[in-house]
Amino acid sequence: MARTLINAPRTARKGDVMEIRTLIAHPMETGYRAGADGRTLPRDIIRRFACRYNNELVFSADLYPAISANPYLAFQVVADASGTLTFTWEGDNGFAQTESATITVS
Amino acid sequence: MNHHDLPPPSRRIVLAAAVAIGLPVLWRPAQAMSDVLTGVLNTFTGGAPTREGKVHFDIAPLVENGNTVPVTVTVESPMSADNHVQALAIFNEKNPQREVVACKLTPRMGKANVSTRIRLATSQQLVAVAKMSDGSCWTHTVDVVVTLAACIE
């Protein structure tokens, strides 16, 4: 389980545009670098990020080796109903992680 | 000589004047896109015509370290059900691979504004492209100078 830091408001008024910020620990090995022995290190990256709001996809991103290590993604989501925001990261070597945050919308 | 090796004459004059006066170069005129980027853009847009505008690619013109470059792409759009950004992508010119990131957006975002951090292998041109729900495609092309860190392992 990689360390994640997520900033999502716990409460919001209906219609507010919330800023969601996510950070996950991951080396994002590009597959283009040579190791100490001169051989190319195999690619090991997070390939996809998705944010779901009450199970409906709101935002997703396909990441490539050009995304820096410890990927940071920030985006906006409209607060329209109380419920759960789910964040999923998937990648090479079976990497899969899900985090969630609850939101109360008044 | 490739036409994209040097900035076009108007941009060079502006930059030279700015440097001569000692002004920070704040105005970054729309840049003619290199062939490399034009090609990969066509694949993303499915051949649809693209126009400069609506997209604002916020990235430092001079970068201290190409390993971690903060970027923000903002698109002017109401993000309503019938008028929103459907997809957003960033492409580069000189990394080993052209793609940087490709995002799917929905009206539930309220604002088309995405930030991340990217890697740049060297000084090069980048383009951010937005595909709208009405099928139109908009771009913003930027040039970035990348310097190397001092004293590495």
Place this chain on the structure above:
Amino acid sequence: MIASRAALALIAALLAWAGAAGAQDPAKPRRSGFDTMSPRIQAMQRDDLQNPGMLWVADGEVLWNKIFGISFSCAHCHGDAKQSMRGVAARYPDWDPVEQRPVDLSQRINLCRTRHQLVMPLPPESVELLDLEAYVANQSRGMPIAPSSARELEAPRERGRALYTQRIGQLNLSCALCHDQRPGHVLAGATIPEGHINGYPTYRLEWQGLGSLQRRLRNCLSGVRAEPPPFNSTEMVELELYLAQRSAGMTIETPAVRP
């Protein structure tokens, strides 16, 4: 006689001036490496959600509370780190009376492990050791560096200062030549910083990871084509000791972000 005495006095004055030029002018305000960074990278450091170093700090908090083997956690003795560790990193490297030598914070953490927790020390530059060091040092963020005044540290610190001002490596440069005499100048596209140690362990963009001061110093030594001494060698710790004195009073920024 008078002429030659005057000549000697002049030579002495010139030497003193040349020597003083090698030292940092105490009257000039010192600049943290933070000040020479671009606004976007500064923003990356300031915002705990954007600062990648905070990932290590978060892991360090978990390790602080973890029970190792059949032993006990750091929290068992030290309780809440936010209280007990406040100000601790600010005085390291410090004198260890049992080992009879100066130790830096990571060495002190390992001494706690071997002496009190009765577990193996963590290898230098290992992720867990960096997690703990970052977590502990983060508790002193915002406080000034306040080196320990233990008398036993005077001689090792002076040896550290001698190493700092000594020309070394194939490029025959001393630390002082760049970082005391030429900060702000540009070397191969990078601005020379004053080289303060107020942000360690630091997330270096070049490493795309968090690393210790010793790792950074090894990079400097490679930069002048000198052979870096091993991790935790006497010279490295004495150099760290001098650098802490040199940065005394500067605000701790751990975990800092640097190019």
